[in-house]
Amino acid sequence: MTIDEDVRQISPYFQVRQTTWGGRACFSNGNIPKGTTVLQVAKSTGTSISYEFRKEVCHNCFAYNNARTMKCKLNYDSVKDLIRDAHCQISSKKFLGAGLWFCSEHCKNSYLQTPNIIELIECYEILLRQFPNMLKRYDTSTEQENKLNSIPISESIIQSAWDEIENSWMPLIDNMKPTKKISQLPPISEDEYCCIRFVCESLFNLKYMDPQCMTYRTFNILQSNELSKISKFPVLLHFQKLVFQTLYILLPSHLRKMLTIPLLRHILGTEYGNAFGIWQEGEAAESREYFGYWVFPEASYFNHSCNPNVTKHRKGNSMLFKVNTDIKKGEQICIDYSGVLSLPTLERRNFLADSWFFDCACERCVLELQSVH
Ligand SMILES: [Zn+2]
Ligand SMILES: [Zn+2]
Structure with missing residues (x-):
């Protein structure tokens, strides 16, 4: 389905666009400094x-x-x-x-x-x-x-x-x-x-x-x-x-x-594939509890990257998406879907394929795969 004009603009910081390689992605509208919250969603469906x-x-x-x-x-x-x-x-x-x-x-x-x-x-x-x-x-x-x-x-x-x-x-x-x-x-x-x-x-x-x-x-x-x-x-x-x-x-x-x-x-x-986990707040990724999941349609357009430039945070019953590095105009905005960034390349890619049904083609995967072969 095509994206309606006004749905493209979920956030003033980025635009959702159909990509040439298939699927949708979020691209920054301008330079975004590190620390900026590019999206905050408070009402899950x-x-x-x-x-x-x-x-x-x-x-x-x-x-x-x-x-x-x-x-x-x-x-x-x-x-x-x-x-x-x-x-x-x-x-x-x-x-x-x-x-x-x-x-x-x-x-x-x-x-x-x-x-x-x-x-x-x-x-x-x-x-x-x-x-x-x-x-x-x-x-x-x-x-x-x-x-x-x-x-x-x-x-x-x-x-x-x-x-x-x-x-x-x-x-x-x-x-x-x-x-x-x-x-x-x-x-x-x-x-x-x-x-x-x-x-x-x-x-x-x-x-x-x-x-x-x-x-x-x-x-x-x-x-x-x-x-x-x-x-x-x-x-x-x-x-x-x-x-x-x-x-x-x-x-x-x-x-x-x-x-x-x-x-x-x-x-x-x-x-399946769009829900976010509800994780315990204030704990390290390895030791926090997983309470369940929730769906935020507006936040479902971010693609995954194994080297994401946006980090998700839960704050009570809302979710914040914060830029973790300076982003240039036109760059794709990505998050980490799975919390498996520390895993070795193949294990990480298998996990993504099993849980989200895609073969990750992010820059980090491409680079690491070159050194694996
Ligand atoms: Zn990847
Ligand atoms: Zn309460």
Whole structure:
């Protein structure tokens, strides 16, 4: 897809352009001194905190306190007014806290101030209530995983899997009574649970985003890596179907209206290869914890270089992209995708190819490859 004129200008410091060698890249508009922040993004379209960190990371600012459970769990009292105003079906007796934990009252309140946030909390709460039963039935055997990973994958196999969901499974569910529908919930693992929450948040954010805003527009034209990723890990096709089926059965109507197969495939297909890791702040790269991942469409146009001129930093719930050397006008602006810059050439290049599906052709790789051969 071509880049619209106004999407080219994500930042005053650089322009996104189609390159002659394929793909898009960011080129500086002028000389940029070292230390300049060329992009700051504060609103991700979706975040996913790994299951093991679900109570240990603040869901507003991503603070972490050495594996201690966060101080504030979402309680019924803090959401009861929102529940009443939105007429949603969450009762005080059964409220589990929607799986939301915060480092402070301040962070909790700031999260709750997001317009319409109760709609998302309702989804999280419904999912949390059903999750133990779904997890109990999940088949963790390696036989099952090997079986699912041996499926041959092509564009048409992916398409027919989704056609079957749309033409056979969905009409069947549509004709069921609510209690019967619940009995059709598939078994899911902790990973799927986290992914379902990620999709819920993405649907919620997209629902209330201005379609003209830069985040929305860049999200729509993000490159999907669905085929490359599923070809490498065929089990993901099954994984995606479980995510969709769970959401289709559980989502309240306001968000279920948003849920279509093409949108789910775009959300997940663009997450592969475009998501950034959420890393612990203030720790060295080798010892910091990986909490999960998030998607910032505007920040997805940087290419990778093994000698990057821009460094990513996380600051609370935003990401900053800072120039680490003086950049000349017209130079390409690159980041490091993987945090593997210290690895030997071949190992580093294999890692990039496996995770991001490209053979790195950066200057450093070209130079180092010449000396390897
Ligand atoms: Zn916090
Ligand atoms: Zn390279």
